[in-house]
Amino acid sequence: MKNSLVVNEIRVPNLPLPPALTGSEVGSFTEYTVTERMPAIALRVIKENNFPPQINHKLEQLAAALKTGSLQFLFPDEGVDFSDWEKYLQPYIGQRWLDIPWFVAETYFYRLILNITNYFIPGEFQGLDPFLLQKTQGLEASIDSTISLCSQVQEWLDEALADGKPSKASIMALLYFALWGNRVDLSLWSAFEDDRSKFDIQNQLTHLLVDDAFLVSKLLTKSPGQRIDFIIDNGGFELISDLCFADFLLGSGLAHQVYLHLKPHPTFVSDATIQDVYQTRDFLAEGSHPHVKSFTQRLTENLESGRLILVEDYFWTSPLAFWELPAALTAELAHSNLIVVKGDANYRRLLGDRHWDFTTNFADIVSYLPAPMVALRTLKSEVVAGLTTDTLAELGKVDPEWLTNGQWGLIQLVI
CATH class of the missing domain: 1.20.930.60 (Transcription Elongation Factor S-II; Chain A)
Known part of the structure; x- marks a missing residue:
């Protein structure tokens, strides 16, 4: 690099x-x-x-x-x-x-x-999220997927406890959930436009253009008890996927602390704030499924114990590239053992939202972060790096809209 x-x-x-x-x-x-x-x-x-x-x-x-x-x-x-x-x-x-x-x-x-809409002005509309209805609809539309994921996480946690260590396969599967949850980004599709919130991870593996999931699982299992930082993107099922991932990291001992970096105010329709995390927790707590209830109980316990920490910074709603991280935020991220960067907009920021040649080495661009980083991104914009010429040639044949239709994904690790 x-x-x-x-x-x-x-x-x-x-x-x-x-x-x-x-x-x-x-x-x-x-x-x-x-x-x-x-x-x-x-x-x-x-x-x-x-x-x-x-x-x-x-x-x-x-x-x-x-x-x-x-x-x-x-x-x-x-x-x-x-x-x-x-x-x-x-x-x-x-x-x-x-x-x-x-x-x-x-x-x-x-x-x-x-x-x-007077969000920042004292009065009737101060603090009113203008996108709240769509966020709520997104949560309601994904309840079946949420039940399935919480049940699966419970099974993986039980297996990790029985075996004395978590499996790399469970970590990889959670990476895929965290990746494809981005496909229900509400700024691109409405919550009820189609059935994109439901997907089969095995089928989606064929749509991964770069897949460093195994390398990430090796990194996480090499030294348990680490600090992991998530640069959060969307609310709804994607946020639930991220919270389930954090739950597994903490419950399995892979992490001793997880930081979620969230937006300080609503933006990009569905981007998650600290308030969205608590509203998601409360929404799930109202359900009756035992595995979802267990998950929300662990979520509350991790929040109260300081093992799961919610933080916000106005850098995340600024128009600045990632290489313009403020010194204080850079110093904070330097304590992390792995930074998980979520979503298309954050990926664009990693690359400065610029016209890089698609074959440019991804690590040569993202050479400025203070800790190892993995980007989980479904493609919804004309910015990408780290692809091979063979991949580009094949994509041009099978899907002319591969750059922007949200059907293709990347898991790119930079150490």
């Missing part, structure tokens, strides 16, 4: 940085997102909430501006990151939404929705 450079106290890949993705790339998924998906999300916020006409009008204006209009700026609010966003947006003043880097446009779009 190549070393990282230190530039203005920021560690960046020791490679020439390619250009960032933008919505002005005609015919791209990026263009489709800015001009179609994002306006639809803004309008759905109107439909699913009871905001007054003046708020709905501003949301309609935002939806209309995305296709051809220029950036609008935040009205003053009391968000912790308000002044940060003034700095983030400074290079893009007067530019169209389509012309600024895609990741900046998306992250700002969700921050602007909270600004418009």
Whole structure:
């Protein structure tokens, strides 16, 4: 792996940085997102909430501006990151939404929705998650899968106790669950649009473009009692998969402590916050299935004992690349034995949301993190690295939309 450079106290890949993705790339998924998906999300916020006409009008204006209009700026609010966003947006003043880097446009779009809906302003709508309905529907739609997963985790924990150690197969299976749970990302598909929340892991193995699951299982079983950090992505079944993984790591002795790094406010529709973790726990606790009840009891015990720690940071809702991690967050992650980076948006951040050649060595780009890292990602954007030319040639034949349809996955380990 190549070393990282230190530039203005920021560690960046020791490679020439390619250009960032933008919505002005005609015919791209990026263009489709800015001009179609994002306006639809803004309008759905109107439909699913009871905001007054003046708020709905501003949301309609935002939806209309995305296709051809220029950036609008935040009205003053009391968000912790308000002044940060003034700095983030400074290079893009007067530019169209389509012309600024895609990741900046998306992250700002969700921050602007909270600004418009008075999320950070004392009053009736302070702290109101505008995406709550979809998150709740996502939980309800995946209850059968949740029961199956909790039952399976219970079986694996019993086996680990009987054998004196957890099996690599159980770790690998949990990695696959944590990976494919991302396919129900609500910013891409609605909760009831189809049956994507149900999947057969064995069938999905054929859709893994890189599979380092066995290497991860070897790393975890080599030195039990470690600290594991999850950079969490979505709520719903994906969050349940992550919580089950954490439950197994702690219950089997593979980890003595697990940190979940969560968003400080709603974003990307389904991204998980600390509040979402507790709401998910409470939702599952209302069920009657014994294995789900046992899981929620262990979850509560791990939270109360400090073995499972929930933390948030405004870096996770910023438009910055992973190599721009703040010093304090870098120092915190340096204590980890493995950082598990979840989801498509976090993967884009690992690569700076830039047009890397798809065959570029993944580890040569992600050379700046302070601890071993595994990325679990289903592909929903035109950013990827670490593929072979043979894989690319085959994908072009079997699935022309492989980059963005969420049907292909990656498990990429960097030590």
